[in-house]
Amino acid sequence: MSSFDNHIQRRLSAMKNSFADREAYKAMLDSGDALIYEVYENRRPEVAGELLSGLSIVHPGRVGSEYFMTKGHYHSVRDTAEIYYCMQGEGLLLMENEAGETAVEEFSPGRVVYVLPRWAHRSINTGKEDLVTFFVYPGNAGHDYSTIDTTGFRKCVVEQNGAVTIVDNPKNNLPHTEVSFHGAGA
Numbered sequence: 736m737s738s739f740d741n742h743i744q745r746r747l748s749a750m751k752n753s754f755a756d757r758e759a760y761k762a763m764l765d766s767g768d769a770l771i772y773e774v775y776e777n778r779r780p781e782v783a784g785e786l787l788s789g790l791s792i793v794h795p796g797r798v799g800s801e802y803f804m805t806k807g808h809y810h811s812v813r814d815t816a817e818i819y820y821c822m823q824g825e826g827l828l829l830m831e832n833e834a835g836e837t838a839v840e841e842f843s844p845g846r847v848v849y850v851l852p853r854w855a856h857r858s859i860n861t862g863k864e865d866l867v868t869f870f871v872y873p874g875n876a877g878h879d880y881s882t883i884d885t886t887g888f889r890k891c892v893v894e895q896n897g898a899v900t901i902v903d904n905p906k907n908n909l910p911h912t913e914v915s916f917h918g919a920g921a
Contacts, residue, residue, distance in 0.1 A: 739775035739789060745806065746770055747798070752884045753806055755891050755906050759799030770794060771803050772858075785874030791819075792867050793826065793860040800893040804829075807857030807888060811877025817850040820869040825862030827892055827899070830854045837890050839901060842866060855883055859892045861899045 746768045747760070754760045763769065776789035796803045807829070810817070819828060819842070826842040832854050840848040842858070850856045860866035887907045893900050 738777075740778050741774075741776040741789075743774040743776070744770055745772050745774075750806060752887065753804065754798040754801050755887070755904050756799035756801060757906075759801075763798055769796065771796070772805050779874055781874050781877070783873065783875045786871050787874050787876070788869065788871045790822075790867060790869055791858055792865050793824075793858050794865055795824075795860050795863050797894060800895065802826075802859050802861050802892050802894065802899075804859040804892070805857050806880055807855055807883045809853075809855045809879040809882055810872070811879045812873075812875055814852045815873045815876040816852050817856065817870060817872040817876070819848045819850070819858070821846045821848070822867045822869055824860060824864050824866035826858060826860045826866040828856055828858055829888055829890060829892060829901075830856045831889055835889065837888075839890075839892075842868065855888070857883070857888060861892065 747764050748768045750771060772791065772793040774789055774791050779785045779787055793803055793805060821842040821844055823844055828840045828842060828848050830850060831837045858866060858868060887904050889904055889907050890901050891904045893902055
């Protein structure tokens with residue numbers, strides 16, 4: 736990680752509105768401020784023509800039944816895309832757009848996932864080891880975390896009866912649509 740020049744750590748306390756189960760969130764926070772994920776970035780000018788890149792590491796764990804995840808965001812410039820390359824671990828990339836469509840892509844080592852412009856996205860670790868992804872996006876894309884922080888995603892990824900399950904987010908009141916799921920074999 737020494738070749739990166741910016742290191743971001745997101746602890747549980749920074750993800751107050753991210754997890755659906757508020758009681759489980761509070762109980763876990765009361766017992767310590769767990770490190771949920773980290774981002775290592777290469778700093779470049781945040782302008783058109785540049786590509787920003789880095790590594791995202793989502794640690795394994797759950798808050799209640801909901802798996803550890805990134806905060807999730809839209810790009811401030813909505814018409815920008817992002818590419819993820821999974822280097823290690825198992826997980827999902829949960830995506831949705833403002834029209835209410837939801838899509839889920841599987842992360843497994845060697846898999847590339849493309850995030851379309853105008854889609855919010857969040858990485859979720861469903862495995863027992865760190866989920867490590869390499870990402871690239873346009874330098875002028877920016878990040879809009881506040882929309883997701885306010886509304887949440889329409890879906891949650893939880894452990895239910897020993898299986899990874901996608902359910903409606905009980906704290907989100909926006910209209911829901913069917914989920915499009917694409918695994919490594921799909």
